[in-house]
Amino acid sequence: MDGSQKDKLRGIISSTIIFECSLKKYTSFSIGGPAECLILLDKKDELQPLLRLCSLENLPWHVIGRGTNVLVKDEGFAGVIIVLGKEFKEIHPGETRDGKKRSLMAGAGHSLTRLSALCSDYGFSGLEFGAGIPGTLGGSLVMNAGAWGGEMGQIVTEVTIETAAKKIQVTGEQLDFGYRHWQGFAKYKGQGVVTGATLLLESGAPEEIATTCRVLLKKRKESQPVHFPNAGSFFKNPAGDSAGRLIDSCGLKGMRVGGAMVSTVHGNFIVNRDHATARDVLKLMDKIKKTVKESKGIDLEPEVHFI
Numbered sequence: 213m214d215g216s217q218k219d220k221l222r223g224i225i226s227s228t229i230i231f232e233c234s235l236k237k238y239t240s241f242s243i244g245g246p247a248e249c250l251i252l253l254d255k256k257d258e259l260q261p262l263l264r265l266c267s268l269e270n271l272p273w274h275v276i277g278r279g280t281n282v283l284v285k286d287e288g289f290a291g292v293i294i295v296l297g298k299e300f301k302e303i304h305p306g307e308t309r310d311g312k313k314r315s316l317m318a319g320a321g322h323s324l325t326r327l328s329a330l331c332s333d334y335g336f337s338g339l340e341f342g343a344g345i346p347g348t349l350g351g352s353l354v355m356n357a358g359a360w361g362g363e364m365g366q367i368v369t370e371v372t373i374e375t376a377a378k379k380i381q382v383t384g385e386q387l388d389f390g391y392r393h394w395q396g397f398a399k400y401k402g403q404g405v406v407t408g409a410t411l412l413l414e415s416g417a418p419e420e421i422a423t424t425c426r427v428l429l430k431k432r433k434e435s436q437p438v439h440f441p442n443a444g445s446f447f448k449n450p451a452g453d454s455a456g457r458l459i460d461s462c463g464l465k466g467m468r469v470g471g472a473m474v475s476t477v478h479g480n481f482i483v484n485r486d487h488a489t490a491r492d493v494l495k496l497m498d499k500i501k502k503t504v505k506e507s508k509g510i511d512l513e514p515e516v517h518f519i
């Protein structure tokens with residue numbers, strides 16, 4: 213990125229811009245080299261000008277959310293990393309026209325954990341599974357995040373996507389979600405940013421919803437690592453089986469490469485045990501894949517996205 217491009221960015225963005233920004237602080241893995249530029253984008257009306265500028269100047273960009281499901285390479289990212297801030301955290305609780313269901317319009321920058329807590333305050337049921345999922349609403353839609361039998365695709369009715377040129381409301385058949393995947397988003401990849409969504413929820417008793425959230429959080433804390441930085445489940449579950457169970461039954465828990473380790477709590481978590489590099493994680497990933505393939509005949513596919 214040259215000086216004139218930096219000036220142009222400063223000219224259109226009023227919030228924080230950090231050049232040569234280490235991404236360790238912005239990922240739950242605490243791993244990764246520097247981004248040429250990181251923007252904490254607070255203002256909604258600056259997103260489209262930013263996307264237009266990136267397109268004109270051929271600057272790659274990526275929305276990182278809360279950095280919870282990503283592994284950033286040690287070389288870093290030659291482009292603009294966008295974190296959606298203040299104005300992407302609006303929230304409008306409501307109900308359907310017939311008054312039978314509850315609806316929640318929310319900005320993409322909210323964490324799912326926070327949204328799930330707000331839902332229990334409002335007496336809105338359906339997002340309890342999100343308690344403890346640290347990622348943003350936007351990220352959770354793009355990858356159809358889920359837990360305990362619930363997933364985003366079951367409750368979303370409309371998604372707002374903004375590109376350099378327009379704002380699109382995506383509904384109906386285009387909301388075609390699969391396991392940890394939103395097919396319909398593929399055509400916007402690299403061009404569009406999820407900026408908000410509407411969720412369709414049931415009415416419920418706040419106390420009961422809060423209790424369910426507490427129970428699920430407790431289960432999560434008991435079965436998943438909480439003491440070391442990680443990126444959540446590392447691999448997708450293969451059809452009909454569990455990546456964690458497979459990795460565990462291959463005896464790989466506790467295996468280390470450099471500072472990266474297969475969690476001793478849950479086999480499908482790679483943890484940053486001690487100043488791990490992305491290279492450590494990738495080497496460990498390859499070893500896990502190779503062992504599981506050789507002993508179980510199954511190809512594990514990463515759930516974590518690489519930047």
Ligand code: EPU
Pocket residue numbers: 358359360361435443444445446447448449454455456457460477478479480515
């Ligand atoms: N298991 C083992 N050993 C292990 C880990 C798991 O034997 O080391 C067994 C468990 O005993 C259980 C089975 O494998 O019988 C499944 O494990 P678990 O209940 O922990 O669920 P999971 O399939 O590993 C999925 C999601 C999690 C989500 C949990 C709870 C994926 C890849 N992972 O995990 O999502 O929290 O269910 O619903 O779908 C995430 O996506 O980042 C994530 C954490």
